[in-house]
Amino acid sequence: MKGFLIVEKYTGDAVMNYRLVIIGGSAGSFQVVNQMLAKLPQDFKIPIVLVLHRLKHVRHGFVEALSQKSNLPVIEPEDKSSIRPGYVYLAPANYHLFIEVNGRFALSTEEPVNHSRPAIDLSFKTAAYCFREKLIGIILSGANKDGAYGLKAIKQTGGLTIVQDPMEAQIPVMPMAAIERTGKVDHIFPVNDIFSFLCKL
Amino acid sequence: MKPFPGEEISIGILGLRRLNHVTSRLYNFDLRSYAATSLIRKIEAVIQRNHLKDIDALIHLLETRSSFFPVFQSQLSYSCSELFRDPAFWRSFRDDVLPVLNKNNQKIRIWVAGCSSGEEVLSIAIILYEAGLYEKTSVLVTGLNELSISETRRKTYQDKQLEISESNYKRFSSNENAPISRYLNRKDNRFVFKDELYKNLRYEVFNGSETNEIKGLHLVLCRNYFIYCTPEYQNEMLGLFTGSLLPGGFLAIGNKEDISFCDDFSRYLVFNKKEKIFQKRPY
Incomplete structure (x- = not known):
């Protein structure tokens, strides 16, 4: 996987080189993501993958809405495209989004999982398999339990797990499920702390 | 959970x-x-x-x-699909592609490739039927083996399975008063699509490695098949499709699929960028 900029961060004595941030959310997460994209600096190099539940028949408009305040380019990845630093990738409508074993995106039209396509669980699980301890997984507000297994998979492969504080989330079901399923998530943060955490990377 | x-x-x-x-x-x-x-x-x-x-x-x-x-x-x-997935694609197919195919008074030859579920085939059959072109069209449908073909060719549906297809179809036709159910027959507790839609469909086994080429086509419909292929195999399959298409023939792929990295990409013109419809160059 050439072409990745290695970003270093000190956690105690260990130097972490995160290569991907993957974020899952559903109802109540759009505002949070929008604010985040406005706060992240233009030179934020770690690629971000957004897996947000969305209306399956509305293919257009979401990227535009997210782009409005974003400092980073937001695009919907095409099948087999590579993951490049400095980009925000939004999972397209009516497909599952996988991180393929070669580190590229792959799409699938297999049946919805957790009534969702894209399913957060699938994107997280495949990203965990590929990026292991170089991965940060974040679960935001949402009204179903999609993403819980995915976050657990990230934890199991040594990645960093962050959940939006359920007390603060517009709808706490998704954060609660992720915390419960993962066991011990690394951080439970209100959104502002998530932003400043990412900005410090 | x-x-x-x-x-x-x-x-x-x-x-x-x-x-x-x-x-x-x-x-x-x-x-x-x-x-x-x-x-x-x-x-x-x-x-x-x-x-x-x-x-x-x-x-x-x-x-x-x-x-x-x-x-x-x-x-x-096996894959599960819906009829009229991406209604905007089907509208473009009906309004932009079909008129080109219908220009000469020739028989229209279509290949629905890599078709593991029958919904793409039925969508195209319904459009041809509504355009009055069904009789002059032959549609070839290929699957990996006899079993997968027999499973897709006379598929039965439950009420609930058809909900998405119904709303897709309404978006496609922009006509609330013409439900897709008029193409359905009830069979016990399930639904089947009417025989007329299957009349001109020809099913064949095709495993990609065969040497008997399919030639002289006006359209290859192959949406959301390449996503399951490696880049190398996709490249190979696209080469095969190029060989099957007549000059000026059309290729339709899924709206998030990409062929720009394939050897044969330069042999196509982009006909509809958003809906991923390509036209084989006439030379």
Whole structure:
């Protein structure tokens, strides 16, 4: 996987080189993501993958809405495209989004999982398999339990797990499920702390 | 909470290699043309569906019971779709592509390739029917083996399965008063699409490695098939489609699929960028 900029961060004595941030959310997460994209600096190099539940028949408009305040380019990845630093990738409508074993995106039209396509669980699980301890997984507000297994998979492969504080989330079901399923998530943060955490990377 | 699909079964790349060794050796079926992540998920689903313990049990079954192979192949290629997926694509197909195909008073020849579920075929049949072009069109539908073909050709649907198709169809036709149900017959508690729609469909087995080429086509419809192929195999298949198409013929792929990295990309013009419709250059 050439072409990745290695970003270093000190956690105690260990130097972490995160290569991907993957974020899952559903109802109540759009505002949070929008604010985040406005706060992240233009030179934020770690690629971000957004897996947000969305209306399956509305293919257009979401990227535009997210782009409005974003400092980073937001695009919907095409099948087999590579993951490049400095980009925000939004999972397209009516497909599952996988991180393929070669580190590229792959799409699938297999049946919805957790009534969702894209399913957060699938994107997280495949990203965990590929990026292991170089991965940060974040679960935001949402009204179903999609993403819980995915976050657990990230934890199991040594990645960093962050959940939006359920007390603060517009709808706490998704954060609660992720915390419960993962066991011990690394951080439970209100959104502002998530932003400043990412900005410090 | 239900268990995560496939959480208990983890086959990994090594398991895949051992399985491929068996399918290649015994059945001349090379799994290496499939994209790995999807393939692993599909194999995990096959293991669950057949109540097998693990990948070793699947390998053992394939080694000892050749009658299971077509079942395996058909379950592997199974996909669930909806009629009129991406209504905007079908509108463009109806309004922009069909008039071009209908210019000369010739028979229109269409290939629906890599078609593991019958919904794309039915969508095209309905459009041709409504355009009055059904009689002068021949539609070739190919599948990996006889079993997967027979499973897709007379598929029955439950009420609930048709909900998405119904709303897609309304978006496509922009006509609230013409439901898709007029193409349906009730069969016990399920629905089947009417015989007329199947009349000019020709089903054939096609496994990609065959040498008997399909020639002289006006349209290859192949949406959301390349997503399951490796880049190399996609490149090979696109070459095959290019060879099958007449100059000026059309190719339609899924709206998030990409052929720009393929050798034959330069042999196509972009006809509709958003809906991923390409036209083979006339020279």
